[in-house]
Amino acid sequence: KNIEEFLGKKTFSYGQMENEDQIGVATGLAYTAFGGDTLSIEVSLYPGKGKLTLTGKLGDVMKESAQAAFSYIRSKAEGLGIDPDFYEKFDIHIHVPEGAVPK
Numbered sequence: 308k309n310i311e312e313f314l315g316k317k318t319f320s321y322g323q324m325e326n327e328d329q330i331g332v333a334t335g336l337a338y339t340a341f342g343g344d345t346l347s348i349e350v351s352l353y354p355g356k357g358k359l360t361l362t363g364k365l366g367d368v369m370k371e372s373a374q375a376a377f378s379y380i381r382s383k384a385e386g387l388g389i390d391p392d393f394y395e396k397f398d399i400h401i402h403v404p405e406g407a408v409p410k
Contacts, residue, residue, distance in 0.1 A: 335403070346405050355398025363403035373401050 311317075335346040361373050377399065384391045 344405075346403055349402045349404065351400045351402075352397045353400075354396065357394045357396075358398040360398065360400045361402075362400070363405070365403060369403065 331350050333348045333350070335348045337344050337346050359373070359377055361370055365373070377394075380387070380389065381391075381394055384393060390396075
């Protein structure tokens with residue numbers, strides 16, 4: 308059935324995020340005073356020594372989530388087809404552009 312028929316016209320548009328996937332960009336969820344929101348999470352990998360950089364004015368919970376995700380990937384690397392020592396050879400930069408509001 309037609310969603311607009313039941314709910315009316317879209318109130319919000321999320322632009323590019325809802326139209327096409329991009330390598331290095333994931334969609335995250337956040338809660339707000341108005342209910343919730345989606346966030347673009349950008350990740351870059353470049354030669355380095357395993358430094359994890361987090362930008363976008365992230366709050367403690369989001370920083371902790373990024374650290375947990377990094378630890379998970381490290382612990383499951385081989386099963387995911389990733390070089391188990393990848394974190395010793397690359398730096399990782401995680402940026403949340405919409406993170407200007409502390410979370």
